[in-house]
Amino acid sequence: MSKQNEVVVTEVFNGALSADDLHQLADTLEQAVAQGASIGFVPPFGHTQALAFWQKLIPGFISGDRRLLVARLNGKIVGTVQLAVSQPANGIHRADVNKLMVHPDARRLGIARSLMEAIEQVARSAGKKLLVLDTISDGAAQGLYTSLGYEISGRIPDYAMSTAGELEPTTVMFKILE
Numbered sequence: 750m751s752k753q754n755e756v757v758v759t760e761v762f763n764g765a766l767s768a769d770d771l772h773q774l775a776d777t778l779e780q781a782v783a784q785g786a787s788i789g790f791v792p793p794f795g796h797t798q799a800l801a802f803w804q805k806l807i808p809g810f811i812s813g814d815r816r817l818l819v820a821r822l823n824g825k826i827v828g829t830v831q832l833a834v835s836q837p838a839n840g841i842h843r844a845d846v847n848k849l850m851v852h853p854d855a856r857r858l859g860i861a862r863s864l865m866e867a868i869e870q871v872a873r874s875a876g877k878k879l880l881v882l883d884t885i886s887d888g889a890a891q892g893l894y895t896s897l898g899y900e901i902s903g904r905i906p907d908y909a910m911s912t913a914g915e916l917e918p919t920t921v922m923f924k925i926l927e
């Protein structure tokens with residue numbers, strides 16, 4: 750990849766996000782939802798709501814309960830994923846992978862794959878042995894997770910409402926970290 754299109758994935762520690770970072774994260778979320786992403790939100794969903802989503806998570810990033818990775822394309826955040834490491838006492842060996850998203854203008858560049866590989870390293874370093882996630886069934890992300898070694902646990906019909914207002918199935922997946 751040329752310098753002009755340089756992608757850098759980093760972890761954001763202690764919730765150290767600048768105002769620009771927050772707006773870029775909010776833009777990524779807002780535009781992903783506008784393009785139909787099934788990541789928890791339905792229209793109307795604008796920049797203010799997207800910003801509020803990120804701001805609400807900051808305490809968890811500061812405490813370390815949630816780990817945050819961002820991908821920057823030429824310096825600007827265009828992708829992100831989270832790892833919910835804080836679990837009940839009987840589940841400290843596992844973590845949930847949440848809210849993988851890439852800005853629609855930066856897709857098919859391998860950014861999501863890089864984020865997923867990096868979050869797995871974060872999980873391994875934190876001593877995690879099991880990763881769990883769910884995703885809209887048969888969507889783009891399911892193919893990515895399968896290629897990364899995630900297995901299908903099951904499929905839940907009518908789990909979430911799409912941005913078009915229809916109920917869609919979700920697929921629960923897991924990966925055992927050797």
Ligand SMILES: CC(C)(COP(=O)(O)OP(=O)(O)OC[C@H]1O[C@@H](n2cnc3c(N)ncnc32)[C@H](O)[C@@H]1OP(=O)(O)O)[C@@H](O)C(=O)NCCC(=O)NCCS
Binds near residue numbers: 786850859889893
């Ligand atoms: C799913 C998403 C994160 C992929 O991001 P991306 O950076 O474009 O993905 P990558 O370029 O890293 O592609 C990785 C793999 O994902 C799959 N994939 C990505 N986009 C795809 C598409 N439009 N159709 C089919 N498969 C796709 C492919 O398996 C691809 O591997 P390949 O390029 O070797 O074929 C992105 O489309 C997105 O943000 N979607 C909306 C939010 C979402 O659904 N998040 C998942 C939450 S569980």
